[in-house]
Amino acid sequence: MEKTSISSKSLYRLLIYQRCLRKLFENGIETVSSSALAKASGVKPAQLRKDLGYFGQIGTRGLGYPVEDLIYAIRDFLGRTTLKPVILIGAGNLGSALIRYDGFNKGGFEVIGAFDLFPQSVAGKDLNIPVYPMDNLATFIQQKKIRLVILCVPGEHAQEVTNTLVMCGIGGILNFSPTVLQVPDSVSVNNVDLALELENLSYFVTQDK
Amino acid sequence: MEKTSISSKSLYRLLIYQRCLRKLFENGIETVSSSALAKASGVKPAQLRKDLGYFGQIGTRGLGYPVEDLIYAIRDFLGRTTLKPVILIGAGNLGSALIRYDGFNKGGFEVIGAFDLFPQSVAGKDLNIPVYPMDNLATFIQQKKIRLVILCVPGEHAQEVTNTLVMCGIGGILNFSPTVLQVPDSVSVNNVDLALELENLSYFVTQDK
DNA sequence: TGGTGTGAAGTGGTTCACAGCA
């Protein structure tokens, strides 16, 4: 299989495999079969093998996959290299929590600054990064060459801020606002819509036991 | 088209349509075409019409859809009725922010209680709901007939807590822990993996302009 | 023998294209 561009779905799974593999590695496990890793990752074995096909021959027939090698292979494929700077816009409830969230750092990101309409109002929140007023946004992005933004502003301001971001040449937006953002094709958006997730879940759960 | 069970993907879109429709309604717009609503929702017109096919004839050919009727039709289809009680487990950074997040309420949910290993440690956080120790969890779920849980505990405790939840007969888990939960088929899980979303986004964004 | 690698078949979801109706 030639190295074609991977689908978003496969990519999610690769990231999950990687997490599971790291756990195995920490526990001193050296080899894992597709069925074991698949179960831990919540997928079918065949799917996992297909996904790993992107790297060519890594497993050993009759044995399984060497955990450490597979970790490196996935990492190389993903091109994880330097720490990636990120900014966050909208340091309200959720925004502040995300600034403190350590999961981003583990993934190789660093939230280097936050922006808010009222930076003084979050002064007491004891965040470890500077919070700037919105006026500084465009300059900051261009000077620091920021490509990724975490957007946590209220829905009614989301599109307006997005327009600014697009003009600044941003590359990707992780959007927590309950709004469908209109962006040009050159900009990627991942939506994390908390209310929607709960409503969606709720539909598949019967109310009575 | 008969009322067969809808796919999760269509369901997400229905919820998005509903939000867009409400905005239109607030602005006094009475009729909308599939192309206009589709654009606002970030989908193709044909897809939108297919999705609306679940309700049978609602649009008027040559004209479009009556906004208000469509809102009701979707709401009826989703079966949105009473306020649904939800509990949250793990009132740390993220958990506390979610308790204060008002998007859930808008969607017809009420977070009626939180649980934490150290409830006293969140006393100063000024949450508007009671925070109980984990010991009370099972009793609370059964007495209040809770079906939905928002899970915000650290990854290493997520499966353990989940096992308890499953035993209590919970119906659905909105999982914010970076962990693949193992649950029986009778339980639904929606994963919201923040770090994964950012990593995934990052892959599709080139580092240099 | 056991588990990978992979073409082929299957499945589900999207888009097209056009008939049908206000």
Next chain:
DNA sequence: TGCTGTGAACCACTTCACACCA
């Protein structure tokens, strides 16, 4: 004429099933 409703074509992703090899 304009826009909905929908079968049919299309496409992407998943799963099967088995050849192949340590």
